[in-house]
Amino acid sequence: MSTYDPKQVLSDYAQGNITPEMAIGHSLQHIAKLYEAQAAARSEWRTEIDALKKHVNLVQATVDRLKALIDKARTKQKPQPSPSQRKPDQP
Numbered sequence: 353m354s355t356y357d358p359k360q361v362l363s364d365y366a367q368g369n370i371t372p373e374m375a376i377g378h379s380l381q382h383i384a385k386l387y388e389a390q391a392a393a394r395s396e397w398r399t400e401i402d403a404l405k406k407h408v409n410l411v412q413a414t415v416d417r418l419k420a421l422i423d424k425a426r427t428k429q430k431p432q433p434s435p436s437q438r439k440p441d442q443p
Contacts, residue, residue, distance in 0.1 A: 355378065355381045355382045355385050356378045356381075356382070358379065358382055361375055361378045361379060361382075362375070
């Protein structure tokens with residue numbers, strides 16, 4: 353179903369080229385097309401949002417694994433004496 357441009361419908365109605373019923377019919381068709389376009393856009397957005405959420409979860413899981421690996425490596429390191437605890441070098 354094709355629709356007329358809303359500005360053209362209003363212009364045709366104002367010039368008396370179409371009846372009020374025709375103008376309303378064309379307007380309703382245009383509104384229906386807008387609803388279809390809106391629903392399609394929401395579906396696309398939902399798909400994209402779901403994909404982004406999956407990606408964020410994957411990145412977060414990777415960060416968590418790396419953090420655990422770093423924490424494990426730090427606990428295995430021997431504690432290094434701080435500079436104030438070091439013995440002065442003897443000549």
